[in-house]
Amino acid sequence: MTYVPLYSPAIATTHLKGPHVDFAGLSPLIALLGGAVLVLMVGLLGHRFVRSQVVPALSLGALGAALGLTIWQWNANKSIVSGALRVDDLALTLNLILIAGGACTVLLAWRSQASREAAHGEFHALLLTSIGGMSLLASAQNTVALFVGLELLSIPLYVLCATEMRREHSLESGLKYLIVGSVGSATLLYGLAMIYGATGATDFGAIASALSNGSLATDPLTLTGIALCVAGLCFKASVAPFHQWTPDVYEGAPTPVTAFMAVTTKVAALGVFLRFFDVALIATHASWGPALAVLATITILVGNVGALGQSSLKRMLAYSSVAQAGYILAGVVVATRLGVQATVFYLAVYLMMNLASFAVIVARERETGLGDDLQAVAGLGRERPWLAWPMTISMLALAGIPATAGFIGKFYLIDATVAGGYTWLGVAIVVGSMISLGYYLPVLAAMWMREAPAGLGRGDAGRSSASAPGPSGGPLPALAGGSPELDPGDELASAGASADVPAVPAVQTPATQPEVLAVAVLAGAATIFFGIIPQPLFDLVHGAGAALGLL
Amino acid sequence: MPALSILIWLPLACGLLGAIVGLRSERVPGLLALLGSLAALGLAIGYIADYHSAGAHLQHVTDVVWIAELGIHYKLAITGLNVFLVGLTTLLFFAATLAANMRSWDRPSLFYFHFMLAESAVLGAFLAQDLALFVAFFDLMLIPFYFLIGGWGREPGRVKATIKLVIYTLVGSLLMLAAAIATGVLAAQQGGGHITFVLSSLQALPLSTGSQEWIFLFFAAAFLVKMPAFPLHGWMPDGYRAMPIEVLMVFSGVLSKVGAYGFLAIVLPLYPKAAVHFQTLMLLIALASIIYGSMQAFSQRDARLVAGYSSVAQLGFITLGIFALNEQGAQGALLQMVNHGLVVAPLLFIVGLLAQRAGGSEDVREMGGIAFRAPVLATIFLVVALATLAMPGSSNFVGEFLILLGVFKAKLAIAIIAFSGVVMASVYALRLFIRAMHNRVGKSVDSREISLMDGLVFAPLLGVIVFLALYPQFALHRSEGSVKSAVFEAQALAGNPHAQFHYFSGTASTAAIASTEP
């Protein structure tokens, strides 16, 4: 038995060769995660100005840096981290969409109750981490990276949903998301494990080549694995019948967080659908194609039909996002280049449409005491045209009316489905649009054809978004999140907890906050602009389509 | 002549300008809208004068690639099919804007903005030569009306009525969207080459019969709901009741024609096999519309709904003419489209005037004897009523005659039953006239003569009605070439013998008709 002395000249003179780290390729991710750490640290500083103004500004800065680095890496088309991540046009385009969504969320959350309660630093750090996870997910080429990205995206979201700690719905939403989300993640992990067991590989490319060798494609282990992966990913993307968590979670969460979830989670989840199914499992397309198509149809029907008659705008938008997930899934089903392009195009458009409406809801929540009820936007056309028009454009775009980007998006999706041989799916998309009019039009009617509810004036009801009254009269005990470290200027947080009815305004909120208005107007303008001149978006997604090497 | 885009977008530009300036002044939006619609009318008259029926099929073409990936072009052109419909649109919008200026509206800048947006969208739908562009304008033109009816409509149930109207119409229109996309994709797949939606290119890439059939049905759903045709007219009574009269004038006069135009300009040239396959079905639907619409028209008590159901019947005649699948029927249908628009707008305006003179009620049981202090109104009403019932001597008679002649050649039995529709038209038109204008003066009737402004609204419409009554050849001659090429393939497939006798040139001829051109 020879033993190596503790200190050996041979070892001392050998340089350990580490793996090559492509920092350039990783830079957007580093910017996001590094920004998260920085924001968290800065948020610990005591001064209120620093916490409430500098922290969001820093997160915007981190997002800006990520944006710049993403553009810098354009046309890179390389695999990094030993093939676990891929930096190609698809990942970068999705990154752009995610960063845009994140930036708008930061703006919406700048003066929100949630951010105050969560101590700005934590809130923004969680946000940036979640975006980092989404970015990771969009470039994942390995099942392990996929799972890491998924968890990195989900866990901060579980917490973010519950940040309005004094409001029961918010806590409920966070808890539900945590529990049901865990079931979904577990299902996905189980499926990934089975696929590993069947193919012996975790890398997408290796899985694809393993599956293309004949018998594995019909092996029960593989197929069960695929089934479980479908279920897990459908859960994340709110595809029926795994969408049950969506209405409750979206309605309960603070509105900026709902906006974030509604948009960026879908982008990430459907992006990973594209990569996983169109690259790794492409050989088994004949198995999962019809299954996903049927799921998409069910989603479209369930989502649209469930939104009818909802009086809560957030719940309606939750069901609507379920339906939109169905539309976008149709682009994944066909597994063609056109399908990928249509999917990414619609995701970009979806971002704009949803942000416009969520921004208006945030603004109205803060102005009136009616929360996200339909009555909050009644009479908006007369009182606040600058808010009414973005909401109108958003509703029309979601319904697919021409002159908005939503029309072009739907056109592209139906084009892709018909070209891919799934004409009936295109008809299902159209049927879904018809039904969706039944809940988008009443919002327009409330804004333009009805009067504002009586007793509501500008700055009259100063209550902000945390308006659903708690079940008990007194302040919540520390266990439920009552915290003495809250900002001292936050009378509202302590006063609001004891109110059963929309109470005396303790804080006078300004008429409409400019950053929220800016998000609404910009998103609305972008929707119309790209509805008339969509060529820039088409050019953007062209590269994304070519990235996966499909026909 | 300036580019067609100016014609389309000028009204919208005036509407936008009015909306911005109108934040300061209440009168300016209406006047700007009037100017815009007048300018559009002038341009349209110029295009009509400039149209050469012996020239190329598409004139004043504007062709710009809009979305290269999807093969969608922003392509506009004047053809024999749409030149008069464009004139009709601008004329009716001008008259309606003039009528609207006589009233004061709540939030006028918004009202006129939507009005002008509607005009631009309708003009775009008529002038579009690209299938996707047509569908886009077709869907878009409904949205301003959603706001106009919901925001300024008549009270009981205007919001419900407008939601029902929009959803019902968009159900059909969205099916048409799916069918249109399928057309583009399948044409490229079956014919080879890049995807395209330009109508002239699609005409050269015929689809298989199976595809044509379901696509035809989807298009038919959209157009039949638009017109409306029995039994898809469920949105009409509530919608018509809810609309303000000025909005109803253009809605009934122009929007329904886009559906009929779509059949003639898009469905027949692109899906001729399906058109022949479903010819009997469509003729039966048209016949049912004629009979049901007429029956309802002479039983209704609400004067508006008399006009509404009479529109159902008249559009039934137009559909009948189109699906006779021969030139006479199609020519008659096209002429009737223009005629019906010219007649229904003044008719609806008259209904508004009658209501003013009957204590605000549009119920015919409350009217009566209005003619006695309003002879000019009575004369105008009589001219319009006689034109509605297609009295020989009016252009409507020429149109109906051609339609019935065409159907007579195609399906004899249906033509014979359709003749009863002519009789029923006279029943409902005269019933309305007599019950409103003659006999005992109604209880709350306080009749007075029409004002100068009302006369100004009528003048251009009646002028054109009389002109066409005297010289319908003006319209028939210019549209002949385009109509022939539109029905050419369907006619050939249906096996109808080509006309043995050219009514218009007076020579007997069995010469083959020149084939279509791009």
Add this chain to the structure above:
Amino acid sequence: MATAVSTPTMDPNVSKFVGAKRKLFINGKFVDAASGKTFPTFNPATGEVEDTDVGFPGPVHAIAERAIPMRVAMGLLAVGAVGAGLVQIPKTDFVIDDFLRPTFATSKLYEPHTKNGLLVVGLGLGTVLGLLGIALAHRLWVARPGAATAIRTRTPLGRALYELFYNKWWFDELIDALVVAPMAAAGRFARDTFERRVIDETIVGGVSGIVRAGSAAVRAAQNGFVRYYAALLVLGVAGVGFYFLLQT
């Protein structure tokens, strides 16, 4: 019954008064009868009920041709009728035939300048009947006044014929029963029943009912309990798994 008035036009106030319903002038006001009843006014010349509600001054009757414009118009028509008869006398002149020839030349049924003898027979028969009618009318009304009334009142056939002719062969009533009443009934059926039941309730209501039922089902499934959602998720997984396993 609107008739031409040969008197100068009345002042509108006068014609309004003349045409208005007659009331009782009591205590300086025009009032209705206490019982509310009215009685009709009869035209003494013909015995028919006067319609005093018509807007124009009603109760003046005159034979239309007293007015010059009417006389001129009738005269022109008479001249025209004679002229129209003269242009197409069978076997003599063929003005209308020649005028219409271009239109009908290609028709199989067209026969130029018909030489059919039946035309002359028809002409002759028509002339004879016409002259007979004039003679009969002269005898009944001019030569022996009162003969018509005698026939009418004394012979049952005369009475029956008189009723028939007086009631215009009941032609209006026949058309009313055969055509107008059924059409009106059909129209009422369409308006009241068909439109409501079939169009509104079945087509529109049916479709929106189905959609609303679906909506209720989906929203009912959303009852807020996490264990229920997890159960549905498991069911969904089972379903998807089952589908995929069928592929083996």
